[in-house]
Amino acid sequence: MQISSLLQEQAVLIPLNTADKQTSIEAMVDALAAGGSVTDRDAYLQAILAREQTGSTGIGFGFAIPHGKSAGVSRAALAFAKFARPVDWDSLDGNPVQAAFMIAVPAEAAGNEHLQILIALSRKLIHEEFREQLLQVQNAEQLTDLLETI
Amino acid sequence: MxxxxxxxxxxxxxxxxxxxxxxxxxxxxxxxxxxxxxxxxxxxxxxxxxxxxxxxxxxxxxxxxxxxxxxxxxxxxxxxxxxxxxxxxxxxxxxxxxxxxAAEESDYIKQVEQTKAERGKARSGPYKHLMTGVSHMLPLVVAGGLLIAISFMFGIHAFEQQGTLPAAFMSIGSGAAFALMVPVLSGFIAFSIAEKPGLAPGLIGGMLASQNGAGFLGGIAAGFLAGYVTKWLKTYIKLPKNFEGLKPILILPLLASGIVGLAMIYVIGEPVKWLMDALTQWLQTLGSANAALLGLLLGAMMAFDMGGPINKAAYTFSVGLLASHVYGPMAAVMAAGMTPPLGLWLATLIARNKFTAEEREAGKSAAVLGISFITEGAIPFAASDPLRVIPSIVAGSAVTGALSMLFGATLQAPHGGIFVLPIPHVVGHLGLYALSIAAGTVVTALLLKMFKKNVNA
Structure with missing residues (x-):
């Protein structure tokens, strides 16, 4: 799978030193904007926050997957953050979050291929083994290697 | 599991x-x-x-x-x-x-009803129109067939004495109810196509078909002709606004009825009458081999899609023939429509290990649907294992249809399952008729026992 086309090096934040959910999300959005896949930072941020409003994306087990579909996204992209200190995310199981994937999807989700990758990633997160491997990752290169195995 | x-x-x-x-x-x-x-x-x-x-x-x-x-x-x-x-x-x-x-019995019946309703909704085009006509015709056939049977209860020739009660029943059943069958079939086919303006030309065309002996085939032709002619006139006749009100009340009934009526008399009536006569003649003089073959075919059609278009084709054919006083195919078709759910029920009894607990429970409901001539009762079973269930029920129904025709069984009511059997004279050769239903039920059950795989409960 072409996970590298979705995940750019500047969107891998290891570690990310933030205090709360809001600043964590903003930091990840900024990282995606810096990589060029998010062209309208504010519009995309709104989409992400609106999604969180309908229910937390903290899926439990110390992971969160904030995601948003917005015209402010030019191409599907992924960001990853491993938090220096666990962040409270109103998770389903109430536990703070140790790491997060942020998913950006363009308004017109052309190219199912990219969506399929993101979907495969979501599915993978249910598996404990994969989550443990993710938490071991130290840099962008290792992360890419791990994701290529999906 | x-x-x-x-x-x-x-x-x-x-x-x-x-x-x-x-x-x-x-x-x-x-x-x-x-x-x-x-x-x-x-x-x-x-x-x-x-x-x-x-x-x-x-x-x-x-x-x-x-x-x-x-x-x-x-x-x-x-x-x-x-x-x-x-x-x-x-x-x-x-x-x-x-x-x-697991789903309870009443849920099972609900499920079957829902499938029927969904199929009804999914019907479209000519098939839907035909079914609209058939469903409006059915009550007339039920009333007519049973009242004629009641007349026969006084003796098979009792109605020939004018002014007697049996004569009255005969004139209600045969003189009125059966006489309305074809016009109503035709009228409601046209109604389904062209809505209200289609009804009058449809009824009129059907009446003409009925009078000149073109029977239900003529009625179907008249209905479709009336429907599409009216619909076409409705779309293409443009009147000044002041006169628009005259269109539904004067112009459409006049033109559509005139066109349909003339077509029935001068063009369609004769060939269809000839066809209908030939069909009736053939059916009445059918040798036993051909009778059994026809029964086999009608029976198989009844079970093949359990209430779908193929089943309805066999059914409509047989109901239509009642109008021409041909009662054999009706008997074959009803019997063959009863055996699929009945055969499944019997199979849940004799081959318990081939069915889940829920299916065994559902088998009881299937039995009730079977004796009521609701072939759709087999659908939930067929849906879960079509490749084994459908051939089994088709074989059973084909056997039943063939036997019923071979025994010369007749049926004057278009519906009712076993509930019409006890009414005297509704069924001809009652004992053999019951035997043919039982035979198909057993064939279906045995085939299911043979084909179906064990389930691990």
Whole structure:
């Protein structure tokens, strides 16, 4: 799978030193904007926050997957953050979050291929083994290697 | 083993839908529960649940924050939760689904009714129009056939004495009710096509078909002609606004009835009458080999799609022939329509290990539907195992149809299942008729016992 086309090096934040959910999300959005896949930072941020409003994306087990579909996204992209200190995310199981994937999807989700990758990633997160491997990752290169195995 | 089916969906459709699906799959695998999960996300519907999946399922888990077409699951126990619940507590959900009680008997009948209703809605085009006509004609056939039978109760020639009660019953049944059959068939075919303005020309065309002996085939032709002519006139006749009001009340009835009537008399009537006469003649002088063959064919058609278009074609053919006083095919068709659910019921008794507990329970309902001549009662069984069930019921119904025709059984009522059998004179050769129903039921049950695989309860 072409996970590298979705995940750019500047969107891998290891570690990310933030205090709360809001600043964590903003930091990840900024990282995606810096990589060029998010062209309208504010519009995309709104989409992400609106999604969180309908229910937390903290899926439990110390992971969160904030995601948003917005015209402010030019191409599907992924960001990853491993938090220096666990962040409270109103998770389903109430536990703070140790790491997060942020998913950006363009308004017109052309190219199912990219969506399929993101979907495969979501599915993978249910598996404990994969989550443990993710938490071991130290840099962008290792992360890419791990994701290529999906 | 109990099988669970699930649907997951969320508004964005990239994350939670799939997290929930994976979570259910993973937990089910750990617990060795058979599961199929449909996902409705941004890439569309994947792993879509088939009719067969739904029929086989013990219970349904709906973990969704959006619409998932839940009406599909009517009659099945459903555990309904927000999508997040499936991520948070998949084990609990699966437990809950497994502990749900299987569909109850009344649910089974509901399920069958729903299938019938859905099929009714899904009908379209000429088939829908024909069925509209047939369904309006049926009450006349029921009333007519049974009243004629009542007349016969006074003695088979009693009605020939004018002014007697049997004569009165005969004139209600044959003189009025049967005489209206073809016009009403034709009228409501046209009504279905062209709405209200179609009714009059349809009735008139049907009446002409009936009078000149073109029978139900003429009636069907008249109905479609009247419907499409009226619809065409309605669309293409343009009047000044002041006169527009005259169109439905004067212009359309006059023109459409005139065109249809003349066509029936000068063009369509004669050839269709000839065809109808030939058909009636052939059916009345049918040798036993041909009779059995016709019964075989009609019987197989009744079971093949259990109330679908092929079944309705055989049924309409036979009901239409009642108007021409040909009663053999009607008998064959009703008998053959009763055996599929009856055969399944018998199979659940003699081959218990081939059916799940729910199916054995459903077998009782199928028996009730069978004796009531509701062939659709076989659908839930057929849906869960079509390749084994359909050939078995087709074979049984074909045997029943062939025997019924071979024995020369006749039936004057178009419906009613076993409930019309005790009424004297409704059925000719009652004992042999019952035998042919029993034979097909046994054939179906034995074939099912042979073909169906054991289920691990």
């Amino acid at each position: 109990k099988k669970i089916i699930a649907v997951t969906a969320c508004p964005t459709g990239v994350a939670h839908t799939y997290l929930a699906a994976e979570s259910l799959l993973k937990t089910a695998k750990e617990k060795r529960i058979e599961i199929k999960v449909e996902t409705r996300g941004a890439v569309g519907v994947e792993n879509e649940l088939t009719e067969q999946d739904i029929a086989e399922a013990h219970a349904v888990i709906v973990a969704a924050d959006t619409d998932v077409l839940e009406s599909r699951f009517a009659g099945k126990p459903v555990v309904r939760v927000p999508v997040a619940q499936a991520i948070k507590n998949p084990a609990g959900l699966l437990e809950e689904a497994l502990s749900m009680k």
